[in-house]
Amino acid sequence: MGNFFLKNKLIILYGASLAAILILLKWLEFKYVIIDHSFEVYIGAIALIFTGLGIWLALKLVKPKTETIIIEREVYLSKPAEGFIPDEKALLKFGISKREWEVLALMSEGLSNQEIASHLFLSLNTIKTHSSNLFEKLEVKRRTQAVEKGKRLGLLA
Amino acid sequence: MGNFFLKNKLIILYGASLAAILILLKWLEFKYVIIDHSFEVYIGAIALIFTGLGIWLALKLVKPKTETIIIEREVYLSKPAEGFIPDEKALLKFGISKREWEVLALMSEGLSNQEIASHLFLSLNTIKTHSSNLFEKLEVKRRTQAVEKGKRLGLLA
DNA sequence: TCGGGTCTCATACTTTCGGGTGATTTTTAT
């Protein structure tokens, strides 16, 4: 499976590097190093090289540990904005999915379910499902209420 | 300055370790290793040891994972206006009567025709008539469109 | 007083919405 290589590519890469460097050293061994330098210097060079390799490897492996999330938001809505960005926090709070939000947005334009279906190249039934789930999540009963609440919560422009 | 030693203690520790291991290897060199194993295995062992050392060093030196800071502040106030004044000109332009505007306003709150009827102490049929006339005047087909257009025209808050 | 506009209500009919359920596929995350 290609999956294996993807997940272990660093390990494999390391193995390959190790082998390559060893081969290189073996080749150099009889040409220059042993002749020109002492054995200790040779060992020291290898130690430094592989220490560097170890550091590089560690940095690669440890990278995904960092995670910074800074959300600071104070919204006094009621006003438009050109490039409108829905309130992510509200979306998460109500568990509204991307598709559901799209449906809500089109609802607020005054489109019927059939029209929304056509716009999104989906079936009418799918739109019904999405809107139903949406109403459930927004705790409303009708599309007009959903639009009204959506605007109040900053989900819509 | 003791500060220097504090800040570089890891580096110094590494140097000391390096020296110590080299000395150890030098000592072992003539005792067992060279005798019992091939040169390549010896080099490989050193490579592995110092790779491990490099990894350990990197893990120690690299700054601890970034703190996760989550500041959330939710203030979704939307108090548009108490005494909202609809655009008179627009009302005249579209020939919208008082009752029709009232119905439109309640529509925008998400109320059903039946609920609007109850609020205004009218029959459901009357609301239907008003809303039908309203849609005609606003040139829309659905209540959601009426609300959308109403807001755009300044008929609603 | 007469016509026009608004407001009211009704009946009959069609269309759209929304709820409920279940199934399949795709995506995502673990």
Place this chain on the structure above:
DNA sequence: ATAAAAATCACCCGAAAGTATGAGACCCGA
């Protein structure tokens, strides 16, 4: 890999919305 979530679609049914038409009551200006 596999479990969970999201997305897709279908069918049924009842409720709500919307259309069409007609009609009586009221007010106001011509």
